[in-house]
Amino acid sequence: MPSWEIPSDQLPPVAAVQKLLRALADPARLEMVRRLASLPEDKAEAPCSDLYEGLSKSTATHHFKILVEAGVLHPVMVGPSRGHRLRRPALQEAAPGLLDALMAALARER
Amino acid sequence: MPSWEIPSDQLPPVAAVQKLLRALADPARLEMVRRLASLPEDKAEAPCSDLYEGLSKSTATHHFKILVEAGVLHPVMVGPSRGHRLRRPALQEAAPGLLDALMAALARER
């Protein structure tokens, strides 16, 4: 485990609803979450660069930071690169059904 | 019915998820929705001034506009004043479970 990785039990708590919404209300960040959420169950993790397009790396890092601080993502090692995992259980506990409702609505509008 | 009131069947469609989130991601607007949502079933409507505190009237109007354009609120006459109704059915159709999940999470964090 690399020095920067945070154990699951020391992650920041999932933020309050209002902050959560703010974190998700950006197109780039919503897309990041959508991509993670659409991965096969439980191993919902991917290297950073798989989660965005059309952004500079620094901008992407900025968005990841906001999502991590809101308690949505967990930064982890994925193969040889850094990556992120969707904190499904924590989110489900903080706001039951929210993520599911969002993803379903997103899926519907295509 | 006052001249400015819009029939239910001509309201703007509920906005896409991303715009919806943006509309709800502001503290003042989230509180407006929360107050409407916590009213007795179905007649969830109230005069404008009951839905906010600590804001100037012009700011409140601004927020209402955003919520109406996102398809969340329906401006209606309430007694002698203008007011708003929460568009529960439309929201439920556009994003099933989302409003409920949000309100439940909000209720929990007090």
Next chain:
DNA sequence: CTCCAAGTTTGACGGACGTCGTACTTCTCC
């Protein structure tokens, strides 16, 4: 008809936010 209360419109302003380039760090692999 006139007045008043309640909302809206408009314009201005300040701070927050998304974006990027550049320089820096940290892993991995040879």
Next chain:
DNA sequence: GGAGAAGTACGACGTCCGTCAAACTTGGAG
């Protein structure tokens, strides 16, 4: 251990957004 790929940190910049005051509109009460 050096080289390079992958992210991060920092600073700058422009735009969007929330806020307000002031002037205007509108519906209702008397």
